[in-house]
Amino acid sequence: MTVYHNFTNGEWTESASEKTVRNINPANTNDIIGTIKLATREEARDAVESAYDAFRDWKNTPAPTRGKIVAKFARLLEDNKEELSKILTREEGKTLAESRGELQRSINVAEFCAGEARRLNGETIQSELPANFAYTIKEPHGVVAIITPWNFPVAIPVWKIAPALVAGNTIVFKPAEITPATAVRICELFEEAGIPKGVLNLILGSGSEVGDEIANHPAVKAISFTGSTEIGLKLYKQVAGRGAKVQCEMGGKNPVVVMEDADLDLAVESTVQGAFGSTGQRCTATSRAVVVDKIADEFVQKVVERAKKMRIGDGADEHTEMGPSVDEKQFKTVLKYIDIGREDGAEMLTGGKRAEADGLENGYFIEPTVFDKVTSEMRIAQEEIFGPVLSVIRVKGFDEAMIAANDSQYGLTSSIFTNDPNLIFRFVHEIETGMTHINSPTTGGEAHIPFGGVKLTGIGAREQGSTALDFYTEIKVVYVDYTGRKREGNLY
Ligand code: ADP
Numbered sequence: 001m002t003v004y005h006n007f008t009n010g011e012w013t014e015s016a017s018e019k020t021v022r023n024i025n026p027a028n029t030n031d032i033i034g035t036i037k038l039a040t041r042e043e044a045r046d047a048v049e050s051a052y053d054a055f056r057d058w059k060n061t062p063a064p065t066r067g068k069i070v071a072k073f074a075r076l077l078e079d080n081k082e083e084l085s086k087i088l089t090r091e092e093g094k095t096l097a098e099s100r101g102e103l104q105r106s107i108n109v110a111e112f113c114a115g116e117a118r119r120l121n122g123e124t125i126q127s128e129l130p131a132n133f134a135y136t137i138k139e140p141h142g143v144v145a146i147i148t149p150w151n152f153p154v155a156i157p158v159w160k161i162a163p164a165l166v167a168g169n170t171i172v173f174k175p176a177e178i179t180p181a182t183a184v185r186i187c188e189l190f191e192e193a194g195i196p197k198g199v200l201n202l203i204l205g206s207g208s209e210v211g212d213e214i215a216n217h218p219a220v221k222a223i224s225f226t227g228s229t230e231i232g233l234k235l236y237k238q239v240a241g242r243g244a245k246v247q248c249e250m251g252g253k254n255p256v257v258v259m260e261d262a263d264l265d266l267a268v269e270s271t272v273q274g275a276f277g278s279t280g281q282r283c284t285a286t287s288r289a290v291v292v293d294k295i296a297d298e299f300v301q302k303v304v305e306r307a308k309k310m311r312i313g314d315g316a317d318e319h320t321e322m323g324p325s326v327d328e329k330q331f332k333t334v335l336k337y338i339d340i341g342r343e344d345g346a347e348m349l350t351g352g353k354r355a356e357a358d359g360l361e362n363g364y365f366i367e368p369t370v371f372d373k374v375t376s377e378m379r380i381a382q383e384e385i386f387g388p389v390l391s392v393i394r395v396k397g398f399d400e401a402m403i404a405a406n407d408s409q410y411g412l413t414s415s416i417f418t419n420d421p422n423l424i425f426r427f428v429h430e431i432e433t434g435m436t437h438i439n440s441p442t443t444g445g446e447a448h449i450p451f452g453g454v455k456l457t458g459i460g461a462r463e464q465g466s467t468a469l470d471f472y473t474e475i476k477v478v479y480v481d482y483t484g485r486k487r488e489g490n491l492y
Contacts, residue, residue, distance in 0.1 A: 002034035004180040004204055006043060007187045009050035010197025015039045021177050026093040026324040027314035027363040033091055036180045039205035044213040047201040051143040051170040052219045054198030059140055059168045067117020070162050072193035074110035077103065080189065087181050088154055093323040094278050095315040106158040108447035109464065113162035116469060131483040138473040140168030141221035141245065145214045149227045150326055151281045153179035157186055159464050160224045167472035171200045172214050178327055180204050207231060215239055224471065229456055236459055247460030247471045249452060251384040252412035254442040255288040255405040257427065259398065260295050262417035266439065268302040274441035275390040276310055276322050276368045284413045284443040288381060289392045290404045296394045300372050304350045307368040312355045324364040325387055331364035334387030338369055341380040346371040376407040398423055406432045412453035413442045434458060
């Protein structure tokens with residue numbers, strides 16, 4: 001049985017901890033993939049110290065040289081794409097097609113970031129004074145902590161690690177407890193790509209001990225976190241309280257608005273993909289369909305028909321369209337929300353229970369579930385479920401649709417289905433989300449385009465795209481006076 005090791009100061013070492021967590025295949029709980037030992041606080045401190053010691057040399061390594069290592073990593077990720085996709089499916093449960101998509105996104109991000117290493121430019125600025133000018137330099141923070149969830153255990157670490165490295169930071173990476181195998185492979189590939197010792201450190205442990213230790217360590221100057229709103233807000237307070245930088249990407253409750261002139265089949269297929277793809281475990285998943293009354297019956301009937309036909313199963317089977325919930329805790333949370341939806345008076349049209357076909361008995365499978373006649377006050381319309389549950393909210397027209405769509409504490413992504421250009425532009429103007437899609441699902445994103453949300457979804461600079469570098473760098477301003485004499489004027 002594999003016991004996953006930590007990677008500290010360029011060495012793979014087994015934790016001395018007695019506390020363990022098993023890495024279990026959520027499609028078949030008899031398939032135990034490995035064991036992680038939950039690292040101790042002392043081991044977490046060692047990882048931070050290793051990153052601290054490596055910082056000066058890494059900062060002094062030219063950015064294009066840093067970029068070459070990230071480029072090599074991108075190539076290795078490509079060479080190992082199929083192997084990593086299979087590991088990802090086995091430990092997280094998503095379908096192989098989804099895993100391959102996640103791997104491709106990660107390759108794209110790493111390639112893009114490698115290129116950014118040759119563009120880590122500042123600006124030159126005209127001065128008010130003669131024979132003076134100013135310029136800016138982008139500098140790294142020092143040690144950066146990267147704390148990630150289980151739902152995109154390759155892409156999210158890569159979209160944080162790659163820009164952090166290019167910017168010249170050293171890293172302590174703490175992945176979610178239940179997806180260690182992909183985290184280990186990412187670090188092995190960086191090692192193979194030639195990352196100097198101590199520049200990237202992996203520590204496998206619990207959030208409450210290891211996560212807490214690194215978040216509060218004074219040598220950690222910035223923290224990039226993706227996960228729940230509850231933990232994100234807690235971290236934000238703690239870390240901001242000691243003056244370090246924080247970036248949190250948290251929950252979502254993403255709406256799709258469907259207008260009466262929409263291409264209905266396209267809207268239905270996109271909603272189904274957005275709601276049930278990755279078993280609803282994407283932060284960009286579609287969880288609310290806000291539909292105008294005139295077409296609501298037809299829309300709902302088609303969504304239900306499609307949901308009933310979803311092929312549920314082990315993601316490793318190429319025919320599977322939807323895999324299991326990631327673990328027992330998530331499985332129970334989803335079933336609890338289904339009960340809440342019923343109790344709150346929403347009309348459940350399909351799903352609502354464990355999926356029970358042959359071959360599914362040992363996995364955390366839930367039927368795709370559709371609730372109709374949901375109102376914004378209901379908990380299933382407000383709280384993130386992170387499972388295959390869609391809430392349909394019926395509205396009279398566009399104005400009411402916008403009120404419902406924006407009635408959320410979250411603001412990650414959204415979409416609208418209509419062919420009316422006026423409504424499209426009004427929607428873009430009025431919707432309170434960090435990203436929005438026109439006539440396409442709420443999900444998806446590209447490596448070179450910023451990613452992130454507003455309201456309670458996102459705190460701090462946007463991830464991905466060139467904007468990713470903003471979080472991982474500080475700007476130093478340099479004033480140059482080449483008059484060679486005492487300054488006159490401009491004495492402020
Ligand atoms: P999820 O619901 O996706 O598991 P969490 O917010 O619980 O989201 O976890 C996201 C990441 O944050 C995980 O790596 C987890 O171990 C870590 N984490 C949880 N609690 C803390 C904490 N108190 N301090 C730092 N990290 C934490």
